[in-house]
Amino acid sequence: MGIPNQIRIELFRQMIRAQVAENSILRLIDAGKAQVLYHSARGQEAVSAGAMLALRNDDSMFYGHRGVGHLLTKGVNPTLIFGDILGTTAGSTGGLGAGIVHVVDPSVGVLGQSGTVGGTFPLAAGVALAAHYRGTDQVVLCMFGDGTANRGTFHEAANAVGAWGLPVIWLCENNGYAVSVSQSESTPITDLSIRAAGYGMPGVIVDGQDVELVYAEVLSAVERARQGLGPTFIEAKTIRFRGHFEGDPQNYRTDSDRDFDAIDPIVKQRAKLISEGICTLEATQQIVDECESEMELAIEAALAAPLPSVARAFEGVLS
């Protein structure tokens, strides 16, 4: 039972959208137009694209601080994202300048993001509890990194979700580093997914550089959750190509001699589509061109919107 060709192409397109959007953000930062602390997702696009395409529009997700691809694939209009990056009123937060961290769009199941990492674990449990309470078959996907996996909030949330059989997919993007500290320095285990056993849920490992494998694994966890069979812990082994933040000297890395091209999820998927005759090289290039146009238009719209009035900073505190 393979993945339909249309979806295999879409997985590629979603990775390109993430990459193009990120490049656009980096250009806006370089040009001095955006003043945000940006966390690159280069190298990890297969995880966001594969995971988010496995969800329905009415499923919820909590993303991480490398979330540009997650947001785009879940269905957030790119103008809202660029508006939040630029701090204009075109952003999802209407000019609060949320960056990537606090983008919101409940109409596509994006319920915001915690600035304190790991803050979303209990919230994800609560959103899943609400689905269970209402008797819907919606699921919640909660993304986090290997560093965030060490927060105590994970224990409390995963334990309750396991005990109550709630529809949560815990998806760990394990890129090996919590800012500068490697996983081996901070945890006694290599595979974080073995923790799942302690919460009575399946724990699986997936190659996070292969978008089709990520998609298939998340889809099967989503189906389990929809059927009322409870949560799954998926550990996607991945790698970030750039620093934790832009400007990170990365002097702590021991993997900088790796051939990133060989493990680039986008390169890999393009080669696969072409070699299997699903797409021509030209067709993949056309996808890139389309994504570039899409992002250009979104940036124009976001730039065209004004900065908010100072009063905006004081609005929306209370209902």
Add this chain to the structure above:
Amino acid sequence: MTEIRQLTFVQAINEALAEELERDENVFIMGEDVGSFGGVFGATKGLQQTFGSRRVFDTPLSETLIVGAGVGAAIVGLRPVVELQYSDFVGIAMDEIYNKAAKWRYMHGGVLSVPLVIRAPEGAKGGGGAEHSQSPGGMFQSAFGMYVVMPSNPADAKGLLKSAIRSDNPVLFLEHKALYSKSGPVPNGEHLVPLGRAATVRTGKDVTIVAWGSMVSRAIQAASTLAEQGIDSEIIDPRCIRPLDSEAILESVRRTGRLVLVHEAPRPGGPGAEVAALVAEHALDSLLAPILRVTTADGYFPQSVYLEKFMLPTALDIVNAVEKVCR
């Protein structure tokens, strides 16, 4: 005609919860031991038996989960009423209360609401010691996206809790453990008390006593003693720390010219400190005497029941403070 009955504080809480569970299908209750056990102080007694384990259920011993999952369920439209077994446990769930419940709406551009109530029994009673006796309301004075409520009697407990559950904003609802067994009149039928409106418990012309929670009854006691000496005290119960009814307080102080602040939390960071600053900023020229505070001694509660009672402010302490400012 509204009939008045006598209920204990904890019965009033229980009745408010039952009525709101009955009224709104989106309301549910979760926390430690709140299910068939009925809560360690009995506040949820009988509710699981009446409303079922879907609406009223126990959680693991996990405070970040209790509050955080409450926030999660609230942002998708449910109205969770969660219980922290002791208000001291706000320390465990501080990120969930101060950074999530209070800020989630603001951080996300006002798009989402957080209709969550966090019930938390507070205060010293019976030797709880340093981690089961505190009154932490003052710590949340800068939680701008949240309300902090401190009822002082059964009627207010019921009316404020019902308003809190219906509010679209998160509410930290602090119930003093020593008040649970105290009785008072509670109106029959629908009874709502708006959040953020102070009650003038006693009118008077010589001094304004602002007292919160468990200290209100001691202020009333003190006022009777003072009346015998010819000192006419006005007592204001703000009922909330946020929103604070600053107008009611300022109006009273401008009339009496004297202010004594009474709360169980210690002085630094307690709710009185902010009120003193507010009065200094807006009504200093009305003051005929320095502002005084009557609070628990600055320190921690010992485990010893014997020592505990020496920490707490008494009616006599309030009398002495008022005499001092009226001298």
